[in-house]
Amino acid sequence: MYYTPEQQDDLAHAYISAHSELSELMLECLRQADTTDVAASKEHLCHGAARRIGVMSRAMQRIFSLFPPDSDRPLSMDSLHDVQINLHAFVINVFGVFENFAWAFVHRHNLLPAIGRPVNVSMFKDATRQHLPIAVEDYLSSDRITRWHAEYLKNYRDALAHQIPLYIPPKTMTKDEGERFNALEAEKWGLAGRADWDRINAISAEQDAIGSPCFTFLHSLEEGAASRPLRLHPQVISDSNTVIDFGRRFLASWHEHRQ
Incomplete structure (x- = not known):
């Protein structure tokens, strides 16, 4: 946010x-x-x-x-x-x-x-x-x-x-952005072993451009309210x-x- x-x-x-x-x-x-x-x-x-x-x-x-x-x-x-x-x-x-x-x-x-x-x-x-x-x-x-x-x-x-x-999460994503990111991640894994570095690098670049900065920090993801996200x-x-x-x-x- x-x-x-x-x-x-x-x-x-x-x-x-x-x-x-x-x-x-x-x-x-x-x-x-x-x-x-x-x-x-x-x-x-x-x-x-x-x-x-x-x-x-x-x-x-x-x-x-x-x-x-x-x-x-x-x-x-x-x-x-x-x-x-x-x-x-x-x-x-x-x-x-x-x-x-x-x-x-x-x-x-x-x-x-x-x-x-x-x-x-x-x-x-x-x-x-x-x-x-x-x-x-x-x-x-x-x-x-x-x-x-x-x-x-x-x-x-x-x-x-x-x-x-x-921990500061690397980014925040909308639902559509998350779906696109995951689709790209699946494609990247599908290229494993094929050494298609041009496409792999292109996928990574597109993933890097997806989302917005996250201005919060927390510690454990498992402790609920005890580790509520705080504005940095x-x-x-x-x-x-x-x-x-x-x-x-x-x-x-x-x-x-x-x-």
């Missing part, structure tokens, strides 16, 4: 804004690292969160460059793989930046003895969240962020890391804005903690 011209304009403006604000958040991580003498906190802000935000920014840039929202033809398989590589990098670092913020906080306030095992260090686990400033905890426990983490971020990150990697460009922008929004709130108050 194509984006409308109005949606393309909105995505272009939102991309420019998110890209700029990610750069500012990366710098704020470095500035805040200078406010503590705890080496482990510095490392998680400078070499953890800031580095991940930089990768996110670049991955978003490459996704929009390789696969602009105004694309009207399906991508080549090489280009599609490059988009998926950047999507994988983006999603895994969205997940990871929250972990780096959690570790920076725990180390700064020497909370690991109170939290217990390292596995309990997470912005999305009560053992850590009970020590966060109220404003940060309220943000994380809001319905929007709770659903975003449970239904999307953890789900898609776990699939990427442990199960079925995130809006999701990348939305995730960026969530990291920006949370990062600002966290860094504004991470010097505080609840006993």
Whole structure:
């Protein structure tokens, strides 16, 4: 499904804004690292969160460059793989930046003895969240962020890391286009062993020209609603804005903690 011209304009403006604000958040991580003498906190802000935000920014840039929202033809398989590589990098670092913020906080306030095992260090686990400033905890426990983490971020990150990697279908086809594509595929298989390369190449070229670009991604084809197709460009922008929004709130108050 194509984006409308109005949606393309909105995505272009939102991309420019998110890209700029990610750069500012990366710098704020470095500035805040200078406010503590705890080496482990510095490392998680400078070499953890800031580095991940930089990768996110670049991955978003490459996704929009390789696969602009105004694309009207399906991508080549090489280009599609490059988009998926950047999507994988983006999603895994969205997940990871929250972990780096959690570790920076725990180390700064020497909370690991109170939290217990390292596995309990997470912005999305009560053992850590009970020590966060109220404003940060309220943000994380809001319905929007709770659903975003449970239904999307953890789900898609776990699939990427442990199960079925995130996947952008190569194209969408109408019923007539699908029938023509399948007819050509059957003809191509019928030519197997006959070495009629001119006809085989012609069939492949016609198949490549059939269909429209697919602007969604998912993981497993077997998990139903747990792997619902998501719009690629809006999701990348939305995730960026969530990291920006949370990062600002966290860094504004991470010097505080609840006993």
